[in-house]
Amino acid sequence: MRTRVLWRRCRAGVPILFAASLALAVSGCGGGGGGGGxxxxxxxxxxxxxxxxxxxxxxGAGIGGVKVTIPGTAFTATSDATGKFVISNIPLTATTxxxxxxxxxxxxxxxxxxxxxxxxxxxxxxxxxxxxxxxLVKGANVLPAxxxxxxxxxxxxxxPPPVTSCP
Numbered sequence: 001m002r003t004r005v006l007w008r009r010c011r012a013g014v015p016i017l018f019a020a021s022l023a024l025a026v027s028g029c030g031g032g033g034g035g036g037g038x039x040x041x042x043x044x045x046x047x048x049x050x051x052x053x054x055x056x057x058x059x060g061a062g063i064g065g066v067k068v069t070i071p072g073t074a075f076t077a078t079s080d081a082t083g084k085f086v087i088s089n090i091p092l093t094a095t096t097x098x099x100x101x102x103x104x105x106x107x108x109x110x111x112x113x114x115x116x117x118x119x120x121x122x123x124x125x126x127x128x129x130x131x132x133x134x135x136l137v138k139g140a141n142v143l144p145a146x147x148x149x150x151x152x153x154x155x156x157x158x159x160p161p162p163v164t165s166c167p
Contacts, residue, residue, distance in 0.1 A: 048136065050087045052143035054079045054099065057112065057150050065102030066149070070094045071130055083146070092138065096130035099147055108159035112148040119163040129166035 054066035062083025069076040070090060079085040079102075099120050101107040109121035118129040134144055150159035 047088050048090045048092055048138055048141065050090045050094075050097070050133070050136070050141045050143070052085055053083045053146040054085065054149055055083050055146045057148035059151075063102065063107065063149055066147070067100040067102070068147075069098050069100075071096055071098055090136065090141070092136045094136060095133055097133055098128050098130050099149075100128075101149065106151060106153040108150040108152045110150065110159045110163060112150075112160060114145045116167040117160045117163050118166065126166075129163065 050070075052068065054063045054068075055061060056063055062079070062081065064079055064081040064083065066079040066083070066085065067076060068079065068085045068087065070087065073091065073094070075087050075090055075094070077085040077087045099111055100122075101109055101111075101120065104121075109119060109124075111118050111120055113131045116131075118131055120128045122128055131147070134141070152159055
């Protein structure tokens with residue numbers, strides 16, 4: 001008889017125990033430090049970005065498809081139809097960048113940046129010339145000048161003279 005009384009008490013507590021366990025599971029167990037997301041009170045940290053433009057030297061029109069890289073890293077971007085490119089999360093220690101023509105039969109591999117000519121062909125002895133970056137700061141960085149590309153197809157005229165050494 002004593003066994004029956006204990007079993008009835010225990011059996012009556014099972015639904016209550018189940019309901020309490022379910023409530024804790026649904027509520028996330030009541031604590032534990034949160035999910036680590038942005039609650040909206042603090043903006044996320046700004047990524048270090050580099051923004052620039054690749055344009056036709058004769059017309060000033062933007063050139064899409066220009067590949068821009070930070071040498072020795074995986075950081076790269078491709079310019080959009082307006083010529084704009086943005087490299088995100090760029091290391092602040094970066095000091096140079098490279099460009100690659102979107103189409104070597106249309107655009108010369110020689111480009112002009114800040115008044116200097118640079119050979120960007122990967123077949124150049126010593127590799128492509130790199131162009132200097134301004135000192136980078138946390139947050140947004142903008143190139144001080146556009147990268148000028150020379151249209152050698154469609155009557156675009158001759159590019160600058162060949163570059164024998166990098167500036």
